[in-house]
Amino acid sequence: MGQHMWKRAATVGTAALLAVGGTGGVAAAEADAAPEAPVVTSTEYPDDGNWHDGVGNYGTFVIDSPSDDVVAYRYAWLGGPTRTLTPPEPGAPVSLRWMPQKEGVTYLQVQAVDSAGHISARVTHYAKVQDGRAAVTHWDPDSPSGAVTGPGVTLGAPGPSGTTVASAASFDGTDEAYASLGTSADLSRTFSVDAWVRPDHLDGSTTAVSHSGFSLGAGGSAYFFELPNPDGGDTIRVTGGAPEEGEWAHLTGVYDAEQKTASLYVDGVSVGTVVGAVAPGGTGALRLGADGEGGHWHGLLTDVNVWDRVFVPGEITSAATRRAQRLGYWDLESATEGKSPAYAGGAPLTLGGDASIYAAADDCPWNPDCAPVTYPMVGNGDLLLDGDGDYATTPTALTPTDAGFSVAAHVRLPEDVPARNMTVLSQPGEHTDLFTLRYVAASGTWQAVVAHQDRADAPTTTVSAPLDPNAPEGDQFLAVVYDESTDQLRLYAGDTYAADAAGVTGLDTWAPTGDLQVGRSLAAGGGTDHLAGEVDDVHTYAGVLTTAQLAALRGGGTDA
Known part of the structure; x- marks a missing residue:
């Protein structure tokens, strides 16, 4: 009897033998066990x-x-x-x-x-x-790495905004634009590599990070992750994303030797996987800004990491996230000497015309014969505008970064909505508005317009959404988000899902010079399209708000 059968028979025991009677009973018991x-x-x-x-x-x-x-x-x-x-x-x-x-x-x-x-x-x-092992190789301009740097590399450039990466290095695209350092990763086995890259010129194929076992960079119309074929055949190449000159992107290449896959992620999103990949490995130094074959990087580069493991999707998403930076927050609860204070940075909003802070007061909790009043949308007060020259303004301009911008506010229109266009928020530049958020009377819709450049004749992109007839107490939550990484303009109206979105091409991030306007647009002769209604909880950000942050603002909270 084999060992496995002996162990199994031993568990039957004497009582079972007596119960089933003899060896035939043992067999029957085993068959049912x-x-x-x-x-x-x-x-x-x-x-x-x-x-x-x-x-x-x-x-x-x-x-x-x-x-x-x-x-x-x-x-x-x-x-x-x-x-x-x-x-x-x-x-x-x-x-x-x-x-x-x-x-x-x-x-x-x-x-x-x-x-x-x-x-x-x-x-x-x-x-x-436990958490994944740290990278076996790391490079950025501020960290000691022992890298040998060529004269075509200049340190001291700013890193991607909205990240913890403070600085970057500029590579001028010449043969002297390189940095070289060693890595202990065995590139014939599972490995991952990532970097923040900003191409300033996209002529041909340019390599940001390379080794004898891989290349990571931009090939004109797409980013790429390459593995040389160990048998001398075609190079294994994964491509995706859309590089733009002067725009940051986070690139991650993952070679999984267990699954025999090579994958590329751009800005935290998987853009392609090749199955059946076999990495050649190889020794030698890690090269930044060059591949040894003339594909020199022309642009900025920073935060390069190599792991001797799989850098998993959750980690990649976190590494690629650019967090929105709050520029101003006005809760519009009070005003002193015509100014409503800002919180967590920013200058106060100065009230113009007959604008005032509205705070409801009633005795309904103890008086059954009280006259009900309409309460502010968020908290104990909001900005009341009569549509006849009222507005508020602050020098804390909505200044985008290369990641984009976000702005949000609560708005309530009167029951008898005026039959004319009205502006909720606008951000003037020198020649035109960076953005305008307004009510359009002809269609009865909200509309956001973004100008591509600070020119009077600049092209624009527009998104729109209907008013929400079921908004509680008429409270309409509106948010405008321009996402530079996806070249998309989004308008949110009362939900965390964009009510409308549009692709934007040719928009150069530009810094407006004027004051942020609440309740009007600013023209050469003064204010126009004054808002009749109430505005509450105005938020402005450099960068892109997440859906979770938008949900918090919609509920009257903060982005934390």
């Missing part, structure tokens, strides 16, 4: 109560039941579907490869299935996964 529960072991992620490495690192789980007639193992990870592994022969163990995508405690549940279809008890193997 479930297989013994499997045992799960892992070197990388043992169930020992300790934390183990880590996100982006594969581990092996060996699953084995003492029963020798097991023909399948059913398994499922926490929150995942149930799958099946088949051993090469009945009773043999199986191996499962797994890579954690996030830090924390998870578990693997396994059951054995025998040839008769009996299923064993469920076994749970806990794995405590």
Whole structure:
């Protein structure tokens, strides 16, 4: 009798032998019995109560039941579907490869299935996964790396706004524009590489980061991640995204030796994967700004990292995120000497015309005969404008970064809406408005218009949305977002999903010189399109607000 059969028979016991009577009874009992529960072991992620490495690192789980007639193992990870592994022969163990995508405690549940279809008890193997290993190579102009830098590289440029990367280096596109440093990553095995890049010229194919085992850069109309073919065949090339001169992008290339895939991410989004990839590996230095074949980088480069593991999608998204920077916030709760204060930065709003802060006051909580009043949209006050020359203004201009801009406010129109166009917010430049958010009487819609340049005849892009007839107490939440990375203008009206969006081509980020206007547009002869209604909680940002931040502002909260 084999070892597995002996272990299984031993569990039947004397009582079972007496109950079924003799050896024939033993056989019948075994035929009806479930297989013994499997045992799960892992070197990388043992169930020992300790934390183990880590996100982006594969581990092996060996699953084995003492029963020798097991023909399948059913398994499922926490929150995942149930799958099946088949051993090469009945009773043999199986191996499962797994890579954690996030830090924390998870578990693997396994059951054995025998040839008769009996299923064993469920076994749970806990794995405590710690954060992924740090990059084995890092370079930016402010960190000591031992890099050898050519004379075509100039330090001291600003890094991408909305990130923690403070500085960048400028590469002039010549043979002398390079930086070289060593890396300990074995590029014949799984590895990842990322960098912030800003091409200033896109003539031909230019390489931002390279090694004998890969290249990462821009090829004119698309970014690329390349792996030389170890057999001398065609280069493995993944492309995607749309490079623009003077615009930052975050690039990540991932080679997964387990899955034999090469993947490229642009600004945190997967743009392509090649299956069947085999990296040639290779030794030698990491080169920044050049590939050794004339593809010299002309632009800015910073925050280059190489990992000896998979940099997982969640990490990539986080690394590529450019957080919006608040420029001004006016809650419009009060005004002193005609000025409503700003919070968390920014100058106060100066009230013009007969503009005032409206605060409702009634005795309804204790007087059943009270006259109900309309309460402010957010908090205890809002800005009241009569449409006849009222407005507010602040020198804290809405100044975009190369990531774009966002602006949001609550607006309430009177029951008898005037039959004319009215401006909610506008940001003048020297010759035209960077943006205008307004009510259009002819269509009864909200409309946002963005000018591509600071010229009186500049081309514009427009998005629009209907008024929300079901808005509580008439409170219309409006937000305008221009996303430079996607070249998209979005208008939000009462929801966290854009009510309208439009692609924008040819828009150069430009800094307006005028004061932000609330309740009017500013023309050469003074204000126009004055708003009749109420405005509350005005927010301005450099950069792009997330849907979660927009939801918080819509609810009367802050972006935190």
